[in-house]
Every structure is written in C-alpha cells, then in structure tokens.
Amino acid sequence: AASTGQNAAASDSGKTLTVFAAASLKAPFTKLATTFEESHPGTKVALSFAGSSDLVTQISQGAPADVFASADTKNMAKLADAGLLDGAAATFATNVLAIAVPPANPASIASFADLARPGVRVVVCAGQVPCGTATAAVEKATGVTLKPVSEESSVTDVLGKVTSGEADAGIVYVTDVKAAGDKVKGIPFAEADKAINTYPIATVGSSKNKELAAAFTALVTGAEGNKVLSDAGFGTP
Amino acid sequence: MSVRIDAAIAARGFDVSMSLAPGETVAVLGPNGAGKSTLLSVIAGLLRPDTGRGEVDGKVLFDLGPATNTWTAPHRRGTALLAQEPLLFPHLSALDNVAFGPRSAGVPRAAARETARHWLAEVEAVDLASRRPGELSGGQAQRVAVARALAADPEVLLLDEPMAALDIHAAPLLRRLLRRVLAGRRAVIVTHDVLDAYMLADRVIVLEEGRITEEGPVREVLQRPRSRFAAGLAGLNLVAGTVTAAGIRSPEGLEFAGQHDAPLVPGQAGVAAFPPSAVSVFLSEAHGSPRNSFRVRLTDLEPHGDQIRVRAGELAADITPAASADLGLAPGLEAYFVVKAAAVSIYPA
Amino acid sequence: MSVRIDAAIAARGFDVSMSLAPGETVAVLGPNGAGKSTLLSVIAGLLRPDTGRGEVDGKVLFDLGPATNTWTAPHRRGTALLAQEPLLFPHLSALDNVAFGPRSAGVPRAAARETARHWLAEVEAVDLASRRPGELSGGQAQRVAVARALAADPEVLLLDEPMAALDIHAAPLLRRLLRRVLAGRRAVIVTHDVLDAYMLADRVIVLEEGRITEEGPVREVLQRPRSRFAAGLAGLNLVAGTVTAAGIRSPEGLEFAGQHDAPLVPGQAGVAAFPPSAVSVFLSEAHGSPRNSFRVRLTDLEPHGDQIRVRAGELAADITPAASADLGLAPGLEAYFVVKAAAVSIYPA
Amino acid sequence: MRHGYQGVPRWIYVLAAAGALFVLLPLAAIVAKVNWAEFLPLVTSESSLTALGLSLRTSAASTVLCIVLGVPLALVLARGQFRGQRLLRSFVLLPLVLPPVVGGIALLYTFGRQGLLGRSLELAGIQVAFSTTAVVLAQTFVALPFLVVSLEGALRSAGSRYEAVAATLGARPTTVLRRVTLPLVLPGLASGAVLSFARSLGEFGATLTFAGSLQGVTRTLPLEIYLQRETDADAAVALSLLLVAVAVAVVGLSYRRPGAAGGRGPGGAERATRDGAPEPAPERAAP
C-alpha cells in the first residue's frame, strides 16, 4: 500500500519482476508469485492481469514486462512474429471446454447435442476469441450447429450469463467452472478434447531481468507450478 | 370589499393590510425599499407571506396562519403583474410576448396575435412586433411589457412603476391609455409620480418601512398630507407638532400660525402644511404682516420650472431667479423663511 | 476637443458624431429607441461600431474603417458606465460591488472598502452595505449602482438614466450629488428629465432615430427648441413651417404671428414656439386682440400642477380647473386655441 | 455591428491550446496509424455496417428515453423542494461512477429472468435480456445522468423569474413548462442530449454484460470494435474512427449556431446581429 506513483520497472531496479498474465490465470499466478518471492528474498513480483490481447498491445507499445503468460498461442505468436520475445515460448498448461449450466439445470442439459435443442438459450464465446475458436472446432467435430443467443467476447461474460440464470447453458473452460464454485454446474463432454487450448509463457525481449524471468518461467513450468495449476483445474501439457 | 389583503413578512419588516372596492384603482406611493413591490408580489402569488390572508371576490388567494395553509397558485388568481423590470421572454418576439396572456387563457393563436397587435398599437409599438426583446431599447421593452400585462385582461391588474424608462412623449400616452383601461377595473399601481396618482387612482396608499402610514382618496391625502413623504409628493412643506392656541408648535420650538376649518384641541398632534410658493426669503428678520418667520441655513438651490427652489433642510421656498440673484443666495447662507398665516393649513395629524 | 466620437452602426440606423470639451458634461435627450444607450455603449467599448473613430485626450478608443482596425478594450478606456439596468454583481455584497472599481484599479481591499463606504453614504445606502443585490429593492439597487459607477472615478463618466426608479426624496439627493461630482468632470448623461439637463449639463444633445437633431447649450436649446422633441421637453408648443411676412405658416395652412429678434427671410424654414400657459381656450371663435386663433379638437385633459393641461393633438393649453369646468371641456369637443402674438417666439429652424 | 467585449485573457488561450492538444494528439495518433488501404473494406464490411446501424438506432432510442425520464428528473431536482432531494441527486449520478460492467450486472439483477422485475416481466411475456431492448436499457442507464446533470445546471442558472412572470399572466404549470422553461433551457437540453447520445454510442461494458453480443441484435459498434481487437488491434482502432466520424457529425449538427457568428467580411455586420439575437447584447436588458 506504500507504493507511490513511480514506474514499477524503474523502482527497485533488478529486484522487481513484472509478470503480464492472462486474467484467467489470476488465482494460480498470485499463489506462484508468493512462492517465488519466498524463494527469492528481496525480489518483488508485480502481476498485471488483463485479456491476452490487451497485454500484447501493451507489450508492443513498450510496457515494462519481464514475463508474458498468454491464454492462447495466437497472441503469443503475435509477439514472437514481432520479435519481441526472448527465446521461444514454453507451454505450461492446457484447458478444455465444458458446459456450464445454472445449478438447477433448468433446461436439463446432459450432452453437447442438447444445446442445439430449440428453446435452449445457449451463450458462447465469439469466434474472434480463443474459447470461441475452440467452440467452433467442437461444433465442426460433432456436427452439432448451435444457435446461441449471444456470442460473448470473454469467458467471464459467458459465465456471468449462466450464473445470473439468464442463459440455460454456456460453453466455457473447465477451470472457469471450477473457479465459479457452486454457482454453476459443470457438464463435461467427450468432444471437448477436439479443441485443447494451450497456455504458453515466455520472457519478454526488452526485459532487464532475464535471469529472474527465466527462474519464474521455470517455476511455472516445473512441478510446483503444475500442482498449483492443476489445483485450479488446468491440464498438464 | 371585493379584494382584501392582510400579509406579514418578518424578514422584510412588512405588515400590510389593504382592500380594493369593485372597480377601484389604488396607487401605492412610498420611498425606495418601503415594500411596494413586495405588496404586489404577495398579491400576485410570487411571494408567500409568513402569515396573513388574501381574498378576491370570496376566492381565497392565501390563508396562512398557525392552523391554516391555503395557497392559490399565481395562474389561478386572475391577477396580472407588470414587474419593476420588463422581463420579456427573451425567446419570443414582442408580438408573441404580448400574445402570451391570451394564449394561456386558451385563445387560438391567430386571435391572440390579433389581440396582441391591438395592444402593441395602443402603446405605439406595432413596428416592434417582430423584434426579439434583446433588440429593444429600455423604453421600448417597457412599453411592450405594459402591453403584455394589459393583454392578459386580468381581474386585478398590478402595475409596478409602469412609466419607468418612458420618454416624454410615451409617458403621457401611456397615462391616457391606462386611464381608459383602468376605468372600472380593479388595479394596484406603484408609482413615484403624483400625476399618476391624480390621473389614474381613486385612492392612494402611502407605504413606509413596510407599513401603511397614510391612506385615503387621492385629493384628500395630497392636499392634506399627514406624513412628510406625502407632503413631499404633494410638493408641500410639512411641519408636524402639537396644536397650540395660535397654531402648531414644532418639536424644535417653532410656532406656525395658520388656517383651519375644524376646531382644534390644543395639545393634540397636528400638522402645518404650506406650499413653497407661499414662502418668501429674507436675509434679515423683517417684521411685517406675515406672522410666520424663522431662521434657516440654506442647503441647496435648484431650478424648478421658471422659479428657483431654495431648500433649507426639509423646507423649501420657490422664488424668482431675479430675486435669488438680488439676494445672492447660495448654499450655506443663513436666511429667513417667511410665510403668511393665510397660506398655512393646519389640521390634526 | 478632448473627447471626439464618430460612429455609425448600420443595423441600428445609428450615425452620431459628438465631442466633449475638458470638464464638460453633456446631457443626451431623445425619445425611446433613439440610440442614447447605443451611444454610451459605443463610448464605453461594449459595442463595436461598423465604422468610426473615437478619441479621448489623444488616446484612440477605436478607429474602424476600410483600412483601419484599432480597438481599445473597455477596461483601458478610462470610462465608467452606469447602464440602464443596475446590473449589480449578484455574488457580491453592495459594499463589494461599489468597491469593485477601486479594487480593479489596484487599491488595497481595506482602502477600497473605505471608498465604497463613502460613496454608499453619499447615496444614503450605507445601511445596505452588507446586503446582496437579490435582497435590494429596485430603487435601492439603482442607488448602489450609481455609487459603484462614481467610485470607479473615471476620466469620462457615462450615466444612463441615473435617476430611474428613485423615490422623490432620493432623486433630488442624487441630483445634488451628481452636480457636485460632475463639476469639472467629463460626463455624458442620458435622461428623460429636463431638470437633469438644466442642473447637471453644460450642453444638450437631442438624439432622434440615431441622429443628432439638435445640439447646444442647455438654456439655448430648451428656450428656443427647433425640434418637436426638444419643445416637448421644454414644455413648449412648437409649430414648424415656412417664414411668411406675418410670421410662420404651418404645412396645414395655419398662420402664426409672433416676435422675432433677428430679421426673417420669407420662404425659409422656421418655427413658432409658445408656452401652453399663453394659450387660452374658447368654445367659439372670438375676435379680440390676440392675433392667433385656430380651431382644434380636444384630445385630452390632465392635471398639470395647479392647472389643467388641455391637449389638442400636438398642442397644449394650460387653464385653471375652474375655467375648464365652466367651459365643460372634454376630449372630443371642438374648441379654439388663442395665443397672443406677443407670447409667440419665431426663429429660423 | 459586433460586440466589442471579448474579455478572455490572452494566457487563457495558451492553456486552452494545451487542453485541446491533449485531446487532439491522441486522435491524430490514431489517424496516423490507420492503414487506409484496409480501412475502406473494413468499414464497409457487413458486420461493421450492421453494428453501426444498430448503434445508431439504439443510441437514438436511448436518447429519447433519457429525455423522457431525464427532463422530469432535472426539473424536480432544480425546481422542486422536498425531503431527500440531495440524496436523490447523488443517486441519479451513480451510474456515472459505477463501472459499466457492474452497471450491467445491476441491470441483470433487475430486468433479468431472475431479477427483481424480470420475473413479473417474464410472466407478462416480455423477455428483456439478449434483446435490442436490453441494449437500449443499458445505454439509457449509463447515459441518463449526463442529461440530468447538464439540464439541472441549465435550469438553475436560468432561474425561475420568467416562469413566475408567465404564471402571473395566467399560464398553467404545463403551459409554463412548454412555452417558457423548455425554450429557455433549450441549449442546456441540447447539450445534455448530445452528451447522452455520445455516451450511448460509446457504451460498451453494461451492454456486453446485460444484453450480450449477437450480430444484428445486440452487437453494437463498440462491441464489434472490441471483438475486432482480439484479432487485429489496428483494425479495431481504424473501426473506432468510424465511431468518431459519426460522433463528430452528430455533435456538429446539434450545436448548429452556438453563438454569435463572428463574421469578418463585409456584410458580417448584419449577419452578426441576426445571429446574436438569442444571446443578448451586453448592454441590453433581457438576460
């Protein structure tokens, strides 16, 4: 609370590691940052969460990030193509889709095909965002065409529609179902593995703390990281 | 009485009760800040008195007291107010300003405009009909405002200094117009000009410091003023004091002999009134037929018609410029004001 | 001339050129809408004429023409304007309103307040010092506005109807105050009252429809008016026409015999002026010593001092109430106005 | 003639220029980044045009709704005298400060299927969520305070003197409102309406949360831009220029003749006088 309006990278030079991570990674990364600070006394980890594409924009505009963890490979590729990464990205987690329904399951959804029944209000991600791309892949694989009432721009928005009871079902990631606790019921479906989402992590090229960044990446991709991530529902690559 | 107003406003030291007979026009006179505009605002319903009661033809305008709280909104009172400022609606043309009253009474647009044109013609402002208020001169705006109040054709007309800002041609014109319009109509008119009172009103009310200090038919009040203010209006010198066998003794000890038509009781309060034209000025005490002579210090000389008005404090004398030049009068000089007893009216206060 | 103004504003039909000698006060008279306020606004710098040039003591106020475009901002002109409305700053107390001018001139707060208190005392408004303008009556606000303009102590003082809304006690007070203040100071004062012109001004300008129609020393203009407006102000009847051997023939064909001090050339334009008090009223044509007699239709009767003013169109006669009653005069009646040639002044227009 | 009094100190212009630059530079930066070759196809793509059409329709509808609800609110706040007036003013301003997403959630809690009113609405056969109506409601919710605040300010500074005069001439309150109050505060009402329209046009968070995002039904231009950004940030920026252009057009049109036109050429005199009419001359009586 004592921090002042100074630039994080400029203060405490060399001792603050700035990690840009997709918003869906907030819970596990907060935990991992604490672990990292304990194992590297004197080092502070500053976490900045936002949508992956927001973060990419910021990094390309010179944001002082050391590490970037994306929720999809496409956004990581943008940075790689622009030559803004230091080395290659490593995959540290996977995630698959699940159907989320209100706890009472008013539309009695049991399978992916049920979602196409007339009168069922389904909410999905729009094709432009990773979960929407994944949904489209599943649709293609199953031959089921959904008639969604809304194509949201993030899983959080999809989940919001389900938890508020506005939609009868939504397609999100299993980690989201898990994080939402008992506010929604998750219905896994077999076709989900047709679209596995992978989470890459990399050191940013302009980082002034490349060694620390590598250490953090190692923590995330290592056993410790695996455990924390799978507690949050992520799969191992 | 068809109109009765009784109202008190503590914050302005205002406490007035007045009435209006059917068809009667009352002129309200009084110094600046006396409460004249306040009175009109109370009648019009723009100001809510602390306590009091107002009635027009049995309709209660307001009845405010510990137990009562009746209030009639301004638009239901049947009064129209010409305020001390023109306050023309800036977004409407002069014509539409004047047509506003009739339109509000439900008259169709064309007919209302016809009426408006008529009233604009009456105040000699037809050629201004299409102008916006922002394009009118002060006097032009005042004329349009008068036309607007008259066009509303109210049961009680309230006029606050209607002749303000008018030129010497427009003022008599408007005075004649008002005399015609006010004949047989109830109206209250605030003015600083006795001519308005003489020509337009049946009765005057003199307001001073929020209270009525004098009231009565115009001629009576202005010919036999009891208050210094009314005397000033009537252009008379007024000395208040106690009645003695000879006449009136002022608090400063001056004695005034004069005429009276009713027997006076020595010791009672009375006033002596005399016109400045009856006062002669001498440089030294001269004993002659006039019985009233007293020493004064001149404060001011100013032209007054063909004469020079010589002031000494509250008293004034009118003399010819030649006489003034002969005597070498100037402010600060000591002189004697001399009045014939025959020119002094004495009556009880 | 220390002040010279030359300005034209096409949209208001305004085209005036005037000057002011050192220490001179000029009264501007004229009907409503004549351009009096416009003139003051132009001098004060609130209105930019289309073309023209203004100068004070060699400092150019404005010089607007095809090739020139000089403009001095209002606060650098050394003029202070009392506008036709008081326009007191609503967020400042009366005292701070009056102190505004001195404060703007750089006087420290306490000294400015002292000055302000002095001027408030001069207009008899010290007890209003702490009031907000919203809590003042119309006349009280006007007095404070006058004090504010005077406190600014300008090189040229511009006063637009300073006596408006004042009661019969305050108006002479202010007139005396202004006479003292204006002595030896350059000022332009707009008024509808000849008394102001007589008492305060060295010279009058009569403005009509945006042009100067008459100009000169006060007495000269008001005693020998050439315009109907000035005649009205002076309380004179004025008949314009052509000079004949006998006197003046009006466009309607009436002949007026009268006195003249300069030889007149028949055929040239001239005017006949005579006071209403010199006019007698007869019901039938009576031949006697007076050589001027003409038939009129009475339009109006109104009290005028002790007399009755009988109007017939543009002409007026003053007669006693008794005579009026005897003759049974009433508007609409036909009568004869009769004037002795000795009372008629004839001079070239 | 022209009014001679300008009265803006010279140094104010310097600060104003700094302020203007602060707003204009970022806009210029966007414009500089636009790839004009890609711009036209992007802007004329079906999804963009559909979104633009939807945005314009819903913003117009919500502006109307803002006027219908906001004008009375502003009147009551400016002219009425009742207990809780200050509290009401604070509350009406809240949608300003509430993050739009939370505003959307609040609307869901109210008009949603499980919401306060939603259940009754559902029974009446009205389904608000995921419909264009929901977009209009979301936009109205966030835009209403703008109209109320600017109109209340205008009403207060206009004062009620003319209304009082109108009443003494016999005009009923409704007549006073229609013929005096509203015409007098028209500039304030116009700028309030422009503000609400602009805010509606740019509204994103509450719409997304409350109404969802379906092409042609609830996906307004800001939502389209947001989605576009996921794949191509530069394209999104370019698309937002479309929004900017629309806004400039709307604002420019509604502020027609905002004051006296300062014509400089010959003939400028007459023009200035006519134009200046609504704003009184400095030396004139009418306020």
Next chain:
Amino acid sequence: MRHGYQGVPRWIYVLAAAGALFVLLPLAAIVAKVNWAEFLPLVTSESSLTALGLSLRTSAASTVLCIVLGVPLALVLARGQFRGQRLLRSFVLLPLVLPPVVGGIALLYTFGRQGLLGRSLELAGIQVAFSTTAVVLAQTFVALPFLVVSLEGALRSAGSRYEAVAATLGARPTTVLRRVTLPLVLPGLASGAVLSFARSLGEFGATLTFAGSLQGVTRTLPLEIYLQRETDADAAVALSLLLVAVAVAVVGLSYRRPGAAGGRGPGGAERATRDGAPEPAPERAAP
C-alpha cells in the same frame, strides 16, 4: 417568507419518479444481493484498500488537471470567436464517444514508448505509460469533456453582461475572470468537476490499456473490481458498492446547499431567506 412559485406540473413528478426508479432499482438490486458477511473482509482487504487509495488520489489529480485544462477550453469555446470553434467543440467531445479501450490505445500511440510524443519524452528520461501518471492521463482524457461541456453551458447561460460591466469599471480580463466570471459560474464549475471526478473514479478501459494493472501503481478500484470478477462476480459487485459509497459521499458534499432549503418548521422563514440569497427571489432584479 418562502417563494410561492413552484411551477412544476404534477405529472412531471410521476415521470421523475419513473426515472428515479429506473436508476435506483438496479442499485437496490445490487445491495440486495450483497453477502454482508463476506463484504467487510473483502472491502478491508489490503488489495481493495490499496486500489481505493490509488483511485482517490488519481481521480483527485485528474480532476485538478481537468480544471486546469478544461476551464480555459470552456472559456474559449463559450466566449471566444475564432475559426474552427465548432470543430474544436466536436473534437473535445470525442473522448466521450470513443470506447475507452480505444482511447487507451490512442494514448499509447501518443505517450507510449513508440508514440508520437513518447519518443521525445523517453529521451528526456520521462516514461509515462504504465505509471501512475498514465492512470491520471487516462482518467483526464476521458473526464475532460464532462467539465468542458457543463462549464461551457453554464458560461453561455450566464451571458457576459456582468463581465462587460466589470470591464467598464476598469477590471482587466484576468480580474474579470477571477472576480466575476468564475464566481458566477461556480455552480456549473462545481457540477462539472463532480462529473469529471465521478468519471475518473469509474474509469476502467483506458486505464487498463494505457497504464496496465499493477497493484499499488496502476490498479485502481475499477480494475480491481474487474479482476475480482474473473474469479467471483458477486465479490466484484460488492466491491463496486465501495465505489458507489465514495461517489455518493463526494457528490453529496460538493452539492452542499444547492438551492433554497425548504424549511418547514418554525424559524424556517428566516432560514429560507438566508439560504435563498444566492438564488434571487422571483420578483427581484438580479439574475
């Protein structure tokens, strides 16, 4: 005494009540949903308090910046006469309509390391983006139009008559500004400042894009709420109540004595007169 003229037609109150309900119901719905047992620990958590503190500081700073830049802009727009005035007005309003995220990108394009000015600033050793300064800039960018619009409206309706009078009394333009113009439009300035403060407080999109989201440096309360929503939407809603409470307090304080207090009890008479002073009596001269 109290002013007798109210002049709000009865039916206006009905519509106003509908408008008020439209705003109040969603707020009530939020409050009803809050789990009060969880509320207190959530609100008093370190991250929440840090975010709140940052929000208050940055919003205060951006309000000051808005006043410094916005008052001159409003003056120039309301009083000045120059070419391009209308265009300038349109442009100044644009941040209103630009989706905040795009606004953030525009700021990045300007002040970012690769931006228009950013490069020069970098050379001067100043790095703006992703610092608390960036938060203030982002908030100022979105909040500036509010101040300009409401103040310009107030300036226009106040007119320049009093300024002209002040000038004829010898006051220089700067004196006129300080002693006449600003005091007269103080209510407009206050409501403009409140609006910008509220908008700054609620600002999210531009901040996230331009300043990032680092705890204690750039993560303001709305960003904290956004993050909170990723894991627990209800907690986010509860947290936004904190924002609401702050806003109510600020708005309530700045609108102290907004008009004549309608005291009803005994002694109400005197009070009403004193309170009523700033707003003139209906029958009185001063506007």
